[in-house]
Amino acid sequence: MEKIIELKKTMLTMAYQAQEGHIPSAFSITDILWVLYDKVKTENDYVILSKGHACLALYAILADKGLIPKEEINKFCKFNGKLGGHPRRNPEWGITASTGSLGHGLPISVGLALSKKIKGEDGRVFCIIGDGEFCEGSNQEAMLLASQHELSNLVCIVDYNHSLDKSVNVDSIANKFSAYGWGVSNIIGHNHFDLLNYLQDNMSNEWDEPFALVCHNTKGYGCPSIENNPSWHHINKLSKEDYERLLGELYA
């Protein structure tokens, strides 16, 4: 899809200019975030990117949607820029929470979702976590409390891109959510049709419980040479050659 390629090109350029960034993590969630922001999210909804290191995707999309001033994109990770290597709360620009340390986004989202119930507000809270941060115990607390308080307005989107495989065998993440009393679906998280289908209001509200959408994703999706390649997880150097090669792979 052309839009996704354009967004990823923006991300690569940001990373190249800054000589910094978590490109594969951002490519892993680009489809999820795009469908959310383009088709699903209403003004009553919140999006929390718990896996803050994937923020290149968030910034590129918020800039595309006109929420972040375009010139800020060129200041990614610069001393006076407002878009850092991990997001900093900036409600005006659509950045709900400061994240970066993993395992913080879901508890915050649970609090936001409960606050909506308390205030009788419409809308939902979407939280994007990675499978790597699934190890953080705070997520288990959040899963427990979200179902205890029947937060049907909470959607946890798991970017299951197998970052975890090199450390812990988690078996099925979906079963873990299910055991905590969540409604769960498994999809390929690069499929826009499925994403839309499962993130649309009427689908996730089939449950009285919070809803987890486990997205089986490919880290680095779109550029074969960095897909599932741990050495590309975080770069602080991106040569002109690599930058141009990756751009080429996007358009291949």
Place this chain on the structure above:
Amino acid sequence: MRKQCYKTIYEKIKDDDRVVLMLGDIGVHAFEKAFEEFPDRVYNMGIAEQNIIGMSAGMAMNGLIPIAYTISPFLIERAFEQIKLDLGYQNLGVNLIGIGASCDYASLGASHYCPADVSILKQIPCLEIVVSGTAHEFEQLFEQSYNNGNPTYYRLTDNPHGHFYDVEFGKANVIRQGKDATLVVVGSMLDVIMDATKDMDVTILYYTTLSPFDYKTLHENINSKIILCEPYYNGGILFDIVKTINIPVQYGFIGIPHKFQTHYGTYQEHMDSMGLNTKSINEYLRWFINV
């Protein structure tokens, strides 16, 4: 002080529909009435401190005023990073109320002591620290600051002092003025300090808000001998003191020594063993003032 706290919180829940109370499975019986009357704003979140803090951040983002209530070491030390990033870095108006100050839970051991709370929370810029010495002070300080939009830690103690003062958030009280030394006294230490200094010509400044620190009152009462009297690990506010003072000064320290307490027993036994009773403090001050 706990009873006053229950009452103050109950009244706040009643009067301000933005206030939400979250308990870490502590104080559940005490807040029974609040649970019954306001089931949508009073929760027992179980023993899940990291989440109580994270959730309180989420609630504050949406305009509510959360209160997280549990035993201090679990609230502050277990969930320190959540306090640092979710509350401090994002500067969200959340109220943390901790019970069990220093070794209040004397017989329960070091897992339930929290003498490091002030020192570690001082490392979080913009986090407010309130150490009330009596129930009356808690009521006043909470009323003045609970909805000011900043994260605030209220440190409660089961061993309040016996004096009655009106206090103001962010401002120290000048209890009396003298020439031999200035004592900077925090919270519950006031009792023993007042007794120990009865016949001494010293200045006593009484601090209940430690962040933001009242530099002005200290600056107006500088002496070449300054003694910090703190009911937690020695020196929690030392940097604030040093920063204020522009003359050579001798420092004295009265407070909890920086080591693990391995005794049980009673609170008073702990205080006695650490030299935090009238007699020991009186002797220390006489020595310090005359050296």
